[in-house]
Amino acid sequence: MPKQRVTIKDISGELGVSCAIITRALNDRPGVSDALRRRITETARRLGYQPNSVARSMARSPIRIGIVIPCQWQSFYSSLEKGIAAELDSLLDYKVTGEFYRVENPYSADDYISKLEACANDGVDGILLADIYPVGLDDLFGRISEKKTPIVTIGLPGKNTESVLSSVSVDSYCSGVMAAQMLSKSVDAGGRVVIFVGSRENEEHSLKISGFTAEAKRQGLRPEGAYETNDDAAVAERIFENLSQSGKAPDGIYLATSGAQTLPELIFRMGVGTRIVTTDVSDELVSAFRHKNMVCSIFQDPEKQGRLAVRALYESLAEHIEPERKILIPPSIVIEANLAQFIEK
Amino acid sequence: MPKQRVTIKDISGELGVSCAIITRALNDRPGVSDALRRRITETARRLGYQPNSVARSMARSPIRIGIVIPCQWQSFYSSLEKGIAAELDSLLDYKVTGEFYRVENPYSADDYISKLEACANDGVDGILLADIYPVGLDDLFGRISEKKTPIVTIGLPGKNTESVLSSVSVDSYCSGVMAAQMLSKSVDAGGRVVIFVGSRENEEHSLKISGFTAEAKRQGLRPEGAYETNDDAAVAERIFENLSQSGKAPDGIYLATSGAQTLPELIFRMGVGTRIVTTDVSDELVSAFRHKNMVCSIFQDPEKQGRLAVRALYESLAEHIEPERKILIPPSIVIEANLAQFIEK
DNA sequence: CTGAAAGCGCTAACAC
DNA sequence: GTGTTAGCGCTTTCAG
Numbered sequence: 001m002p003k004q005r006v007t008i009k010d011i012s013g014e015l016g017v018s019c020a021i022i023t024r025a026l027n028d029r030p031g032v033s034d035a036l037r038r039r040i041t042e043t044a045r046r047l048g049y050q051p052n053s054v055a056r057s058m059a060r061s062p063i064r065i066g067i068v069i070p071c072q073w074q075s076f077y078s079s080l081e082k083g084i085a086a087e088l089d090s091l092l093d094y095k096v097t098g099e100f101y102r103v104e105n106p107y108s109a110d111d112y113i114s115k116l117e118a119c120a121n122d123g124v125d126g127i128l129l130a131d132i133y134p135v136g137l138d139d140l141f142g143r144i145s146e147k148k149t150p151i152v153t154i155g156l157p158g159k160n161t162e163s164v165l166s167s168v169s170v171d172s173y174c175s176g177v178m179a180a181q182m183l184s185k186s187v188d189a190g191g192r193v194v195i196f197v198g199s200r201e202n203e204e205h206s207l208k209i210s211g212f213t214a215e216a217k218r219q220g221l222r223p224e225g226a227y228e229t230n231d232d233a234a235v236a237e238r239i240f241e242n243l244s245q246s247g248k249a250p251d252g253i254y255l256a257t258s259g260a261q262t263l264p265e266l267i268f269r270m271g272v273g274t275r276i277v278t279t280d281v282s283d284e285l286v287s288a289f290r291h292k293n294m295v296c297s298i299f300q301d302p303e304k305q306g307r308l309a310v311r312a313l314y315e316s317l318a319e320h321i322e323p324e325r326k327i328l329i330p331p332s333i334v335i336e337a338n339l340a341q342f343i344e345k
Numbered sequence: 346m347p348k349q350r351v352t353i354k355d356i357s358g359e360l361g362v363s364c365a366i367i368t369r370a371l372n373d374r375p376g377v378s379d380a381l382r383r384r385i386t387e388t389a390r391r392l393g394y395q396p397n398s399v400a401r402s403m404a405r406s407p408i409r410i411g412i413v414i415p416c417q418w419q420s421f422y423s424s425l426e427k428g429i430a431a432e433l434d435s436l437l438d439y440k441v442t443g444e445f446y447r448v449e450n451p452y453s454a455d456d457y458i459s460k461l462e463a464c465a466n467d468g469v470d471g472i473l474l475a476d477i478y479p480v481g482l483d484d485l486f487g488r489i490s491e492k493k494t495p496i497v498t499i500g501l502p503g504k505n506t507e508s509v510l511s512s513v514s515v516d517s518y519c520s521g522v523m524a525a526q527m528l529s530k531s532v533d534a535g536g537r538v539v540i541f542v543g544s545r546e547n548e549e550h551s552l553k554i555s556g557f558t559a560e561a562k563r564q565g566l567r568p569e570g571a572y573e574t575n576d577d578a579a580v581a582e583r584i585f586e587n588l589s590q591s592g593k594a595p596d597g598i599y600l601a602t603s604g605a606q607t608l609p610e611l612i613f614r615m616g617v618g619t620r621i622v623t624t625d626v627s628d629e630l631v632s633a634f635r636h637k638n639m640v641c642s643i644f645q646d647p648e649k650q651g652r653l654a655v656r657a658l659y660e661s662l663a664e665h666i667e668p669e670r671k672i673l674i675p676p677s678i679v680i681e682a683n684l685a686q687f688i689e690k
Numbered sequence: 691c692t693g694a695a696a697g698c699g700c701t702a703a704c705a706c
Numbered sequence: 707g708t709g710t711t712a713g714c715g716c717t718t719t720c721a722g
Contacts, residue, residue: 005437007715018693023717031691054399054438055715058698092350093399095698178682185640186530215682295530296678330686333641333678337523337560341675352699363709368701378707400699403714440714 006049014043026051027320053319057094063317065098065310066124068115070106074231075282076258076302080130080154083306091314098310099124109140116140120149126313131155131169152313152323154305156203165316166323168309170300172204175331176211179254179277182296182333184219186275191251192222194243198231198257208256224250231259237266249274252295264288281334281342289336297334299342304329351394359388371396372665398664402439408662410443410655411469413460415451419576420627421603421647425475425499428651436659443655444469454485461485465494471658476500476514497658497668499650501548510661511668513654515645517549520601520676521556524622527641527678528597529564531620536596537567539588543576543602553601569595576604582611594619597640609633626679626687634681642679644687649674 008022015022017036025032025040026049032040067084070077088098099122101115112129119127131154141163150165157164176195183193195212197205209226216223229236236255240263243250249272255263258280265284267274268291278285278297288294312323334342353367360367362381370377370385371394377385412429415422433443444467446460457474464472476499486508495510502509521540528538540557542550554571561568574581581600585608588595594617600608603625610629612619613636623630623642633639657668679687 005715009715019716020694020718021692024692027717033691036691052438052715054403055698056717058399058403058700059715059717060698061718092395093397093699174682178680181680181682330683333680333683335523335526335678337519337526338675338678350699354699364700365702365710366708369708372701376707381707397699400714401701403716404699404701405714406702438715 005052006047007052008049010047011040011043011049014047015039051319057318060095060318062095062097063126063314064122064124065096065126065128065313065317066101066119066122067098067128067130068101068103068112068119069128069130070103074258076280076300077130079302080306083303084128084310085306086303087307087310087314091310094314094318096314096318098128112140124149126317127151128309128313129153131157150313150316152309152316154309158203161325164325166309166312166325166327168305168312168327169204169329170305171328171330172207173211174328175256175279175298175300176208176213176254177215178298178331178333179208179256180212180215180219180221182277182298183216183252183254183275184221186295187221187252189220190222192224192248193252193254194224194250195226195254195256196229196236196239196260196263197226198259199228200226205256208254212254212256221252229257229260231257233260233262236260236263240266241270244270244272251275253277255279256298258282258300261285264291264294268293281339283343286339286343289334289339294336299332299334301329301332350397351392352397353394355392356385356388356394359392360384396664402663405440405663407440407442408471408659409467409469410441410471410473410658410662411446411464411467412443412473412475413446413448413457413464414473414475415448419603421625421645422475424647425651428648429473429655430651431648432652432655432659436655439659439663441659441663443473457485469494471510471662472496473654473658474498476502495658495661497654497661499654503548506670509670511654511657511670511672513650513657513672514549514674515650516673516675517552518556519673520624520643520645521553521558521599522560523643523676523678524553524599524601525557525560525564525566527622527643528561528599528620529566531640532566532597534565535567537569537593538597538599539569539595540571540599540601541574541581541584541605541608542571543604544573545571550601553599557599557601566597574602574605576602578605578607581605581608585611586615589615589617596620598622600624601643603627603645606630609636609639613638626684628688631684631688634679634684639681644677644679646674646677 008019011022012019021032022040025037026044069081101119103111103115105111127149129151152165153167156169157167193216195209197209200206213223227239252275255278261282261284264276264278267276275293275295277295280300281297308327312327315321316323353364356367357364366377367385370382371389414426433441446464448456448460450456472494474496496508497510498512501514502512538561540554542553545551558568572584597620600623606627606629609621609623612621620638620640622640625645626642653672657672660666661668
């Protein structure tokens with residue numbers, strides 16, 4: 001019986017105009033005189049009007065989201081896709097549907113471009129673009145036709161960001177800092193530490209290097225280099241063996257890419273004391289957590305990245321809510337005791 | 346243009362009955378012949394009908410949730426309330442409203458009972474009950490009048506759980522295990538560790554003790570006792586000083602209650618080497634993270650507990666979804682590097 | 691440029 | 707027991 005919520009009907013009553021014109025005005029659609037539009041927005045604010053998102057999504061025409069994503073090829077992408085699918089699913093009642101466009105060769109910009117264009121030509125209302133690996137999207141956006149379809153990316157889009165509504169990624173610099181701090185709890189002061197990444201060209205990987213190196217120094221450790229594995233387990237293993245050749249294996253390693261998850265096992269077999277911080281949690285990695293050299297993993301929550309990206313796009317499309325330009329997921333620390341929560345999903 | 350979603354209209358067409366009777370049947374409401382009810386549920390399943398929650402919440406009458414919660418007295422409760430309020434807020438468009446009943450004296454069962462009854466008498470559709478500290482709810486449920494209003498608790502409800510629809514709490518045993526594992530990364534094998542709790546009578550605290558003690562042993566540490574602080578900082582400090590009297594301060598401490606957050610500062614001032622794991626993140630604690638003795642904090646995410654509790658109650662009330670009887674929040678590890686994400690909220 | 695009317699999918703109130 | 711009607715708050719035709 002108290003103050004009900006304000007509806008457009010209230011505004012309509014207050015102003016003596018029809019509901020139809022009010023929606024148009026409030027949703028920035030054409031076909032309203034400037035004078036009336038101003039009066040409407042004005043009284044809407046005065047009355048404290050908040051659109052009812054439930055009623056809105058009931059009435060509007062369906063929203064179609066196109067998803068351009070590499071074929072599942074790393075565990076990262078399959079989790080990512082799971083998150084995207086989950087969020088799409090929860091938006092089903094809101095008349096949102098997703099259409100997947102799968103990129104066969106994730107190293108080919110051309111493949112991305114053709115899928116992006118196909119997607120835009122199909123007339124989707126918004127596009128979700130999973131990152132190109134290992135480089136940014138600069139090249140891409142220079143070449144695709146200028147549709148005004150909003151794009152949300154997963155992974156940092158590189159320099160050419162004007163055409164991107166929002167990007168979702170992990171806070172990579174923070175990941176690096178966290179790895180260094182965790183290592184410093186198990187490695188004595190003055191210990192030598194290294195970082196392995198996929199490719200330095202990838203902005204997120206280079207941010208991890210910066211964060212890790214800076215913090216390692218601050219913690220009194222000795223950072224001794226960043227190595228590129230190209231996400232090839234064999235390469236990673238070779239590099240590590242070379243490093244240990246001279247009899248002095250590093251005291252700590254931050255394996256900052258989820259592309260070479262077999263390295264920990266090699267390190268255990270070698271019997272060196274190197275403490276390890278890894279990235280994410282794949283099946284191969286699970287058993288490693290029991291080993292004494294394993295410090296923790298830094299979890300990037302790919303599933304959450306997928307969910308947030310869909311949601312940002314939806315809110316922009318449906319509720320006219322401008323998303324943050326850059327959505328950063330804070331990484332989590334995984335140890336043996338809380339491992340379960342990161343794999344069950 | 347493919348297959349649209351199945352609606353009750355489709356079922357109605359299929360069976361030649363009205364939509365009204367279909368809702369009744371599908372929502373287990375009286376006034377439908379058993380035969381028809383069966384036919385309806387049958388074809389609903391056959392057609393793969395999924396109720397549209399958006400349309401449903403538009404049409405139904407409002408849902409009122411009563412929230413019985415202590416006056417904010419620990420930081421835990423203010424975060425909890427923030428989470429509850431946030432979730433209620435996001436359910437506004439779904440015609441859900443919350444009414445708060447604040448308990449003045451959280452140590453008095455009588456106060457809880459009177460508020461619970463007031464709440465039930467006001468005719469709310471569901472009740473959210475924040476835990477009684479430090480004991481369980483056993484005493485309570487023995488005495489309140491037997492309304493069938495569903496109750497969701499925050500915190501373990503003790504033995505008398507039949508009357509509780511669901512309980513939301515942190516995974517306390519896991520917290521204990523995590524604390525022990527984190528300490529074992531900084532404390533040498535054979536090190537002596539202790540745990541401080543609020544009260545052993547509190548089921549969650551005693552679970553923390555079990556988890557911590559068992560895992561400390563497994564990690565080769567020497568657990569040397571669990572101490573009750575009654576959430577009194579002065580008591581906690583006195584106990585710690587006594588422990589260190591003989592010149593042998595413990596090598597590690599798990600401060601498993603958020604009630605005595607000033608202890609770390611004392612330990613720093615004493616200049617002993619004791620490594621510290623704390624609980625949650627309060628303002629007093631923030632500066633402690635820079636200290637070398639600080640290992641981490643185990644975050645119980647009170648805000649999330651509040652959100653999940655509201656959601657469980659809502660889904661049960663609105664969507665007839667039976668919640669898990671016991672919803673366990675996995676704790677998170679807080680170190681200096683990721684501190685920000687836990688305080689900004 | 692503005693309004694009237696229909697309807698999203700479901701539920702509630704009332705007839706039959 | 708079952709059907710009919712009238713909305714929930716908003717958007718979307720389609721007239722004017």
